[in-house]
Structures are given as C-alpha cells and as structure tokens.
Amino acid sequence: MKVEGEASLPGTPEQVWALLQDPVRLAKCLPGCERLEPTGPDRYKAEVKFALAAIAGKYAGSLELSEKRPPHSMRLRLEGKGVPGFVKGEGALELTPSRDQTTVRYSGDAHVGGMIAAVGQRMIEAAARRIIQQFFDNSAKELRESKPAD
C-alpha cells in the first residue's frame, strides 16, 4: 500500500525537526502511542494502541530514523506486531519552509498482514489516512503550544 501526501505545520523546519527528534513530544503526537523509548541512536521501541470503533488492538514495535539531513529530510522505518496482525513500513519525510510554516511531504510503502489485513482490507487505506491526518493535527497543536509566548 502506497502512502503519500503533504501537510502544513506551524513553525520553522528547525522547530518541526526538533519535534520529530524528541521522543517525549513525538509520543504525544503519534495517535494511540502509549510508550516510545530510545533503544539506541535514532532507534525507538514503541507501544501503540490502535482503536477504530469495535476494532482495537495493541501493537508493539520499533521505529528507526536514518539518512538524516537536519532540518531537511530523513527516512524512517517502522515495524509493529500485535494480536490482530502486523504492520511494516518504510518512507521518507521532506521538510520545506513556506512563509511562517513548514510543508512536510511524506511518501512510503506499508505492508499490513495477518488477520487485520484479511478482514479489514477494504478499510485499511482509509484508516491509514486517518492516522496520518491525526498525527499531523496533533503535531500542529504541539508546535503551537510549545511556541514561546511573545
């Protein structure tokens, strides 16, 4: 499944970059994220609770950042496994300034397998779009709230 799109976030690319590198703040923005712990440089262990009405499941997995070019671009890889199935994905993020905002372009490829894929197939793509949208909504909120008062 291809995932692609862009979002506008308040703040400079440096501010957005700082958010993406901070596990405590990042955990607040990732929908359903219950834990995000560093296990090494640019590697994290994650626990995510995904819930869409009746369908709910806990996923444990990892997140890895690579090819970092602060504050312009990076690649990320994620893997998650839970009772309902597994998720594996790889993608790239690109940050470009646009006036007082930052445009984040993302593109990637995700594989969803196991029961969730067999049964929820027709809803997975739309669900993925919702989760990405929520992540950017949360990030925008976090960035606005963390701005120093002037």
Added chain:
Amino acid sequence: MIPQPFEYLAPKTLEEALRLVERHGDEAKILAGGQSLLPLMKLRLAAPRFIVDIGRLRGMSYIREEGERIVIGALTTHTEIVESELIRARCPLLAETAEAIGDMQVRNRGTLGGSLAHADPAADYPAAILALEAEMVASSSAGTRTISARKFFVDMLTTQLRPGEILSQVRVPVLAPKTGTAYVKLPQPASGFAIVGAAAVVTSGKAGKIESVSIGLTGVGPKAYRADAVEKALRGKQPTPKLLREAAANAAAGVEALSDLHASAEYRRAMAGVLTRRAIERALKRVNGKRA
C-alpha cells in the same frame, strides 16, 4: 476463532443497559444481533472487556405507523423488516434493502439498530436511511435525542452516537404520493457486502418532471453519503436517458473512494455512477405503483 475472555452482562431493561454502558465506558461494547461484533471478537480484532447484550431487552423490536412516520425498534431484525406488511406497503425501499443484506442467517439475527450503529462503510441500510431522510433516536440516561440521517454517519465505523448512548429507534417518513424507490447493489461475491449500493427515492411532478429526488450511496467511500450533485442536476427536470446518465456520472463527486483487492477506487467511482442511474430508472418505473 475463540474470543478473548470477556464479562457478559445481560440487562433486562433499557435503563439498566444504559447504566452499564455508562459505567464501563469504552471497555464495553453493545451486543445486539451479533452479526458484526461477534466475528470481530472471534478473530480477536475486537477484545472488549464487557459485553452488554441488549438482545434480550423487551419492547425494542416493533414496526408501527405513527402519524406520517413508520417507527421501527432498533432490535428489529432484517428478516422482520423484509416480511413486514406495513413496511412493504408504506416503505418498500427498506424491505428491498434489508433483503439484500448478507445471507439468511445474518438477516435472521442481525438488527437494524446494530447495523446502523456499527456503520460499516459497505453496509446496505445506510444508503436507504439517507435516501429516506430517516431519523435515529438515541437514548441515554439523560433522555433521548433525534439525529438526522445526514448527521448520523460521521466516518467509517463512526456515528454521531456518544459513549453512553444506545440507538433505540429509527423513524422513517411515509413516502409522498407519486413516489418510487429502489435499492440497487453490486455485492462483493464472497461477503455479500456492497462494493457499491445505491438507494433512490424519486417523486414525480407535473408532466413527468422530477419533483424531488434523494440518493444515498454506500460502499464507495469511508461513510455512506447523499449524492447531492446528482440530486441537484435532476430536480425539476425531465428525466431523459441523457440527463440521467450525465447526472449520475457525478455520483462520487468529491468522495474519497475506498480501494481494496475487489475494487479499486476508480472502479468504485465508475460503479457509483452506473448503479445510481439504475436506481433512479427503477424508482421512476415504480412511481405509479408498478413493480419493476
């Protein structure tokens, strides 16, 4: 195929059921006919801690005429709707839609309220409920409130219902004179779910012009919706084959179409147009009481 352990609660009254869902919040799921929730639990895609079984509540399975409305209890099964003389006479669209759902076992156990509250993006009822401009009655310990069909469906598997509320009744307005209805569906062969389903309610006016038309679509996007662009293009017009074809082509305008193994987004959009046109044509044929 064996669900995770859960605590089973079987309230005897709606009030008791409401207290239970209020107390247990999002750890509880409401079980009605079980045709959506139980498969999810058996596959362990859903693992609620508490099951509040409202299937045994008395007095929530009925079909009555009240003034200009047909009121239907949320626990009424699909089969009861298919077989109801009142519905076949006064609101045949709902019977035609219920008849298209799943298989006989699902129709015998599944309920109108359960299907609507689950809000599967490919469920059949939402198309008809939207086209009929029905209203949903939600009960909570604070009382009841009425939600219009347009507002009820929020997103995939998501409705206007709040935690602590139970969908208790559906109200369907009686059709105006000179009105025809139809539900047309392209089913996914294995599951029977709608790849696309189109429901049309058409009222004829002077000289065969379309006086009013409402169209509900399911299966196309993350939630069922009204095909506003199509309705607008047809209102007050003479329904020529050319106009119907052109108008129906906009059935998926502005909709984020779903895509899966069985049907790409592009295919769903194309079929939305085809089935919308067929639903309108069939509804028009039925305006004068003819079965088509």
